[in-house]
Amino acid sequence: MVSLIVWILIICIIGLLSLIVYQLYQTGDRLVWRDNLLGGLIGLVTDFLDTLGVGSFVTTTTLFQVTNYLDDERNLPGTMNIAHAIPTITEALFFVTIVKVDPTTLITMVLAAVVGSLIGSEVVVRLDQAMIQKKLWRLL
Numbered sequence: 001m002v003s004l005i006v007w008i009l010i011i012c013i014i015g016l017l018s019l020i021v022y023q024l025y026q027t028g029d030r031l032v033w034r035d036n037l038l039g040g041l042i043g044l045v046t047d048f049l050d051t052l053g054v055g056s057f058v059t060t061t062t063l064f065q066v067t068n069y070l071d072d073e074r075n076l077p078g079t080m081n082i083a084h085a086i087p088t089i090t091e092a093l094f095f096v097t098i099v100k101v102d103p104t105t106l107i108t109m110v111l112a113a114v115v116g117s118l119i120g121s122e123v124v125v126r127l128d129q130a131m132i133q134k135k136l137w138r139l140l
Contacts (some may be wrong), residue, residue, distance in 0.1 A: 005103065009093040017084050038067060043083035046089050056084065073129065077121035 020036060042063045050056035060080055064070050070079060092110075095101065 005096050005106065006093060009089055009096065010091050013086060013093070016089070030085045035069070038069060039079065039083040040086060042069070043085075043087040044068070044090075047084060048086040051091060060084070074125055077124045081121060085133075 024036060042060060046056040046059040046063065049059055057080075060083065061076065064076070065080070070076060092106075096106070
């Protein structure tokens with residue numbers, strides 16, 4: 001079962017890379033190449049730190065701000081999903097080959113992550129930014 005999961009993960013990585021390269025060639029814009037490489041690099045670094053227990057949300061948003069990666073904060077949820085896609089699949093590939101994982105648990109968690117990213121990003125984009133910032137300051 002593990003070898004099947006490994007092959008599925010490898011196919012997903014190749015498929016996503018192919019899709020990204022295809023889209024980049026369609027635009028032909030060098031800035032798009034640079035931005036996608038930067039986003040992938042940020043995802044790779046923050047997912048590695050996440051594996052060590054640092055967490056990836058705060059580190060990703062911080063690196064996005066430091067590098068001026070996003071023009072509009074409303075694009076943050078979708079951009080984080082894309083920037084973390086290939087690094088997360090690669091991380092899963094390493095974990096599945098090294099750590100014994102119950103297939104039922106793995107498949108359930110992957111499905112939950114996919115559904116959560118699809119639904120969550122749509123919900124977050126529609127939230128009132130000013131209200132969230134005010135409530136956040138009250139918590140601090």
